[in-house]
Amino acid sequence: MLTRRARLLTGLKWFLGVWMTVVVIAAFFYAPAARNLGQMSRIIYFHIPAAWVTVLAFLVCTVYSAKYLRSRRAEDDAAASFSAELGLLFCVIATVSGSIFAKAIWGSYWNWDPRETSIFILLLIYGAYFALRSSVDDPARRGSLAAVYGILAFVTVPLLVFVAPRIPAVQSLHPDGPILVADGGLDMDARMMTVFMSSLAGFTGLFVWVFTLRMRAWHLVQRLAHRQED
């Protein structure tokens, strides 16, 4: 029974590898370039999925934090921190790739565009989360303090949706027109759309894969520690 599950997981892992390879190739050779952005538009296949995973990881971290406060299982705390680690990694990827794109298209690396502001705050929250974790020694207390901070930070995020677009300096430079229409729908070439959605799925799969990998490693370390105690 267990070997069957292991075989399924291995199969999924290889499938994910092939999927991501195809997505990367398709992003450069299959999807057409957008009309007004040219070759630069290919960033959407990597930048937006990374930003999506950043937010998803924050959500997962909050869910596991709430679970930890209810159950007090060390496993939930570990899951929350692994999710936050991945979120930080993807947050850096999204910020750096977006910043390079901004320099190439808008002429400056950083200009407090509302979405830049939001991702900057996410970066600060992730940073503060790990600063807090590293300054508490007792594991149980570290877990509950980090969980409380994670939930508290998550609660303020909806307010940013209201606050960030009102930063006075600039209007959003993010291209709404060719990609996201005002009413929230998507207006893309069918081939672009296919690659974009596949890339979103691939990045989400990547997050899930690395996350389960970290959890399995954590379980192994726990088991080893128990064995050493015996």
Next chain:
Amino acid sequence: MTSSSNCAHEVLAVLAKDLRSEYRTRYALSAVLLFAVTALAVVSFSVSPYSLEADAQSAFLWIVLFFSAMSGLSRSFVREEEARTAMALRLAAAPEAVYLGKLLFNITLQGAVAIVVVPLFLVLMDIAPAHPGLLVWAAVLGTLALASSSTIIAAVVSRANAKGALFAVLAFPVTLPGLSSAIRATTAALQGAVGRVGTAGDLRALAAYSVLMIATSLLLFDFVWND
């Protein structure tokens, strides 16, 4: 009925205890006030009063208020841990009462700082605000927002190791939505009619932020306090 009046009684008892011990030592108030006055003085004698725009002035005012909150508001919880009185407080009062008492104390402290700093700021920078009423609202709601977010962060920090350095780092991302609304409302108050559009929204956002912070803190405080 009796339990709610009992809780209110406990809240007031915690507040009275903190006010009394603050009155005896005057540690937090003098540290915070001197910090705020120093920061104001440094800028006002390096910048000519007429050279700053309204948005720079209001940003400057809130930087002073934010960092003075950062230098003093963590004391309420850190002192309990350092003096080893936290355990006694845990036995004596319900967690919600402790939180609300400390929140009221922090509002009082930060309010006292704002009462000194805002007029001093207007005098030193030689500003006649276009909408004094709006400025008062922005200061009151901004003070409430600063106190409500920093009380729960102070409780978290008091249970961690690097208390001083950690407080500002943890508080900044959480406080930012409130802080930026307060800065915009203050800019509008200093600028006059030009900046008035949408200011009611900023004040509402500030009030909503404080309510959200206090409600979340009430739910989460037990996990920080009794662990």
